[in-house]
Amino acid sequence: MTTAGHGHDAEPQQRNRPLDGRSVALVHEWYGATGGSESVFRHIAELVPHGQRFVLWKDRDVTEPGLRESWLARTPLRAAKAAALPVMPLVWRTLTRERFDVVISSSHAFAHTVRLGPPERTRYLSYVHSPARYVWSPDFDGRGSGRLLAGPRRVLQSADVRLSRHVHSYAANSREVRDRIRQHWRRDAVVINPPVDVDFYTAAPAADRAQPRDYLLGVGRWIPYKKFDLIIAVADAAGLPLVIAGSGPEEAHLRRLAARAGVPVTFEVRPGPQRLRRLYWGARALVFPVHEDFGIVPVEAQACGTPVLGLRRGGLLDTVVDGETGLLTDDTDPRVLAPLVRRTAELSPERMTANAATFSRRAFEEKLTAWIHHECG
Known part of the structure; x- marks a missing residue:
């Protein structure tokens, strides 16, 4: 399921492209086909098209050209993110012998x-999706709480702080992540929310927009x-x-829960962009009880024009104007949340679309360009 990057916003203007005339490295962690952090990295690359793009490895189904993989991609560790974590700092220090004027990293691990050059001569900027959850917040979603990382976690935390002192400036994808950067790394960060292809969703066909909005959506x-x-x-x-709408390993479990529910539950497996857009337009509300770093959905x-019912934490504090x-x-008691569903009908769809527009690709481009110019001249 694709949730961003349908190409309906204008491409970055040539005159707005920063860092012309300087050698630039653009660095990302492991690279999947449809992730939100990868979408941000692609937008950074569009803004700085002459930058050399480096990743730890790319997934087998990634067809995007021009991604330079690290030596870790030639090892069995490419298939085991948690096991690869302890060696990632070493990989980033032995990535290439090339040196660059500016390095922009897209980081959610190391x-x-x-x-890629001494900090006296190379300018380092880092866009942070989150300090590594596996290392700093192992219980956040359960993926980093295994015994495999229990021993080296403190060592990795110390290395994470010590090995990043050369970074000149950080940008965070939300206020939540900015606060984590302050807490864990004792560094400040400017908030630049990720780009969302809002134009694609607002430009829905009339038939999509005329739906009765008679169901909830997840x-x-x-x-x-x-x-x-x-x-x-x-x-x-x-x-x-x-x-x-979506896909994942919990499908069988969720279908069993759905079968016991007193209301119809329909599963849309891997809907394409147009189908997902239609689902949004037909929903009375999006139910989103998730603590996300940002959250594009x-x-x-x-x-x-679909209101959001969610938790008062994480990225929703950036993206939703409560009330x-x-x-x-x-x-998180369903008996408390259910009455709020009825209250969402009182909210203005026009206000929702206006709020969404502030997270457009163009807004991201302008804020990212301003940050780069401020830090690099």
């Missing part, structure tokens, strides 16, 4: 520790921390049909 990967079990319970308590929903474009709560 990419921000990369060094969108995302079907894994435990996305809380689709809670979404089903909320729909059941609210007495409204539910559509679940709630912005897409608002671009379609205007959605309703946020600290409670």
